[in-house]
Amino acid sequence: MSMQTTGRKIELLPIDQIMRPIPPVLDYCKIDAMVSTLEGVPKASATCKLEDxxxxxxxxxxxxxxxxxxxxxxxxxxxxxxxxxxxxxxxxQVRCRIVPCTRSMLRIYLGASVDNFFGE
Incomplete structure (x- = not known):
């Protein structure tokens, strides 16, 4: 949880409605541990202890x-x-904390390409 999302309620959003414009760098062992957790069999990873x-x-x-x-x-x-x-x-459905944002704020992350995401 970040400072911006402290106190915000958790909402479910369809995964296909969430845009992820920056390609990720992934640790597949961490993903395997998370899938195991989703399946009800918690598995520790390098960044998360089993007790957490x-x-x-x-x-x-x-x-x-x-x-x-x-x-x-x-x-x-x-x-x-x-x-x-x-x-x-x-x-x-993905558990999310929604943070209101404006297009101009989003421009900080995406630069001039921000307009490409709004059908213009």
């Missing part, structure tokens, strides 16, 4: 939400290993 794991559940992902012309767009820049674990496990 809740079987069947991964921590929520911070997701930026931009409202534009009556439509909501969701962007994630972290949680890459969790997304890979969800996809491998066939999970359709």
């Amino acid at each position: 794991i809740t079987a069947g559940e991964l921590p929520p992902v911070d997701v930026l939400c931009v409202s534009d012309k009556g439509k909501k767009y969701y962007f994630a820049f972290g949680g890459c290993h969790r997304f890979q674990a969800y996809e491998r496990n066939g999970t359709q």
Whole structure:
């Protein structure tokens, strides 16, 4: 949990509605451990001790939400290993903490390419 998401409620979002514009660098052992956790058999990884794991559940992902012309767009820049674990496990809904964002704020992450995500 980050400072921006402290106190925000956890919501479920369809995984296919969350855009991840930056290609991830992945540790496949970590993803295997997360898939095992989603399947109810917690498995420790290099970054997570067994005693810190809740079987069947991964921590929520911070997701930026931009409202534009009556439509909501969701962007994630972290949680890459969790997304890979969800996809491998066939999970359709992702636990998220939604952070409101504007297009100009999103431009900090994406630069001039930000407009490509809004059908322009």
